[in-house]
Amino acid sequence: MKKLILPILLGFIAVIAFASGSKTYTEIIPNPEGKNYIYRITLKDKAETPFSLSEPEKFLSLKSIERRRRQGLAIDSTDLPVSPAYLRQIQRHGVEVVGVSKWNNTVLVRSENRQRLEHLQRLPFVSKTLKVWESLDSIPAPLGRDYIEPKFQSWDTVSGKYYGDGQAQIESLDGVRLHDAGFRGKGMTIAVIDAGFMNVDKIKAFNNVNIIGSHNFVVPSPSSIYKQMDHGTKVLSTMAMNQPNIFVGTAPDAGYLLLRSEDYGSENIVEEDYWAEAAEFADSVGVDIISSSLSYHHFDDPFVNHHYYEQDGVTALISRTASMLAAKGIICVNSAGNDGMGSWKKIGFPADARDILTVGAVTYQGLNSPFSSVGPTADGRVKPDVMAIGSSTSVVSGSGSIQHDNGTSFSCPTLAGMVACLWQALPNKTARQIVDIVRESGNNVEHPDNIYGFGTPDFWKAYQIGLGR
Numbered sequence: 001m002k003k004l005i006l007p008i009l010l011g012f013i014a015v016i017a018f019a020s021g022s023k024t025y026t027e028i029i030p031n032p033e034g035k036n037y038i039y040r041i042t043l044k045d046k047a048e049t050p051f052s053l054s055e056p057e058k059f060l061s062l063k064s065i066e067r068r069r070r071q072g073l074a075i076d077s078t079d080l081p082v083s084p085a086y087l088r089q090i091q092r093h094g095v096e097v098v099g100v101s102k103w104n105n106t107v108l109v110r111s112e113n114r115q116r117l118e119h120l121q122r123l124p125f126v127s128k129t130l131k132v133w134e135s136l137d138s139i140p141a142p143l144g145r146d147y148i149e150p151k152f153q154s155w156d157t158v159s160g161k162y163y164g165d166g167q168a169q170i171e172s173l174d175g176v177r178l179h180d181a182g183f184r185g186k187g188m189t190i191a192v193i194d195a196g197f198m199n200v201d202k203i204k205a206f207n208n209v210n211i212i213g214s215h216n217f218v219v220p221s222p223s224s225i226y227k228q229m230d231h232g233t234k235v236l237s238t239m240a241m242n243q244p245n246i247f248v249g250t251a252p253d254a255g256y257l258l259l260r261s262e263d264y265g266s267e268n269i270v271e272e273d274y275w276a277e278a279a280e281f282a283d284s285v286g287v288d289i290i291s292s293s294l295s296y297h298h299f300d301d302p303f304v305n306h307h308y309y310e311q312d313g314v315t316a317l318i319s320r321t322a323s324m325l326a327a328k329g330i331i332c333v334n335s336a337g338n339d340g341m342g343s344w345k346k347i348g349f350p351a352d353a354r355d356i357l358t359v360g361a362v363t364y365q366g367l368n369s370p371f372s373s374v375g376p377t378a379d380g381r382v383k384p385d386v387m388a389i390g391s392s393t394s395v396v397s398g399s400g401s402i403q404h405d406n407g408t409s410f411s412c413p414t415l416a417g418m419v420a421c422l423w424q425a426l427p428n429k430t431a432r433q434i435v436d437i438v439r440e441s442g443n444n445v446e447h448p449d450n451i452y453g454f455g456t457p458d459f460w461k462a463y464q465i466g467l468g469r
Helices: 062-070 084-091 114-122 167-171 176-180 231-240 270-285 317-324 408-425 431-440 459-467
Strands: 027-030 037-043 096-101 106-111 126-134 138-141 189-194 210-216 255-260 289-292 331-335 357-362 386-389 393-396 402-405
Touching (some): 037 270, 084 096, 084 106, 096 270, 106 114, 106 270, 126 270, 167 176, 167 386, 167 408, 176 459, 189 231, 189 270, 210 270, 231 255, 231 393, 231 408, 255 270, 270 289, 270 317, 289 408, 331 408, 331 431, 357 408, 357 431, 386 408, 393 408, 408 431, 431 459
Parallel strands (some): 189 255, 189 289, 210 255, 289 331, 357 386
Antiparallel strands (some): 027 138, 037 106, 096 106, 393 402
C-alpha cells in the first residue's frame, strides 16, 4: 500500500499514489543510478567522539539551546553527533555514507556491492544492519513543473471574508479571536516535512511567506525541492498563505523551514531515516513546531512492513524519533493517516508517537471523515489526539490555483498553524504543556475515543486555559 499523505478522492474514484500532485508519470526509463543499495547501520555507542555536552554550541544552534533552556530540558547523549571515528572506519570499507541520525545512533550507507554492505555487521562497534532501500532497474520519468497561474482569479475573492477560502477552516478551530488578539505565529518557526513543494519559489501568492530555508534528505538528491510534487505546496498553504479576502492561513506570520524526506518514486523504509534526519536538522537549527503529513506502514519490501503491535511510539524508528521531540522542546503535529476506509484502518507511523498531536479529519459539519485513520495505539493510548477539517480543505496547488482537497494531510497543518499561534500567545509553556492544553480544549474532552480523540480544539478556549495556569 502506498504512503498515505494523499488527499482522499471519495465516491467511486480510485486513489492513485500521489493523486494530490498535478503531474503524472508517463514514461519508464532505465535507472540512471544503476543498481545499488542503502543499509541502516545501528551503532553500539558514541565512543571516541570529540564533542561534549558541556559545549553544545558546537553541534546545536543558539536558538535550539535557548529553546531547551527556556523549557528546563537537558541536553543529553542523544544530542551528541555520531562518532566521527566510526564514520571514518565505515567509509574505509568502500561505501558511501549518505545519512546520519544522532538520536538513533544510526548511519545510512550506500553501495552497488551488497556483500560489502553486509560485511559491515562484523565491525566491533556495529550493533545490527538492515537493508532499507534497493534501487529499481527502471523508474518513471517525472514531467516538469506545472504551469503557474499568474495570479488568483477574480472569482477567488470571497467578499466580506478576510480569510477568504480559509475562513471556515480557522473558524472551526475558533482561531480568529486568537489572530485578532495579535497572535498570528510571529516569531515561531514551523518545519514542514513533506515530499515536494512544487513552484513555491515561483508562485507569487507565496512571495510574502517567510521561508527561512529548505533542505532535501532523499538519496539520490534532486536538484530542487521546488520542481516536483505539490503535496507540500498544498500543505504549506493551509498555514502560510496570506492573501486577504482570497486565502489566509492559520499562521501567516510564522517562519517556515521546508524539508523533503519523502521519496515519492517508491515506498521504502529508508524514508523513516530521512524523516529522522529532517527532524534532527529542524531541532538543530531551533524550530518550534514540526508539521508532518506523512504516514507509513507497508513498503515495497514486505520484509520490513510494520504491524499493529509495533504501535507503541518507540518500536518504529520514525515513531521513536517523533516521541523524542517534546523532550527536545519541539511540538510535533502529524497526520493520522487516510486508512479509515482501507484494510489497515489504523493510524500509521509516526502517528503512534508519544507527546505529539496526531490529527484526524472531520467535515465542515464536524463529522468524522470516513477515510480518517483510527486508534488506539498498541499500548492503549487514545489516537488520534485531535481533529480538524480535512474534507474539502482549501489549499493552493502547484499551479498557483485554489483547490479543495481531502485528507488528514491537510487537517494536520491547518491545526499546526494554530498551535504556533497559541504558543506565541503562551511563550512560557513547554511543548508538553501546549500539547496537553490543546487536547483539553477539544469538544470531546469529556469522553475521548479512538475516532475523534479529544475532538476539535477551540484555540481561544486553549488560550484561556493556558492563562489560568
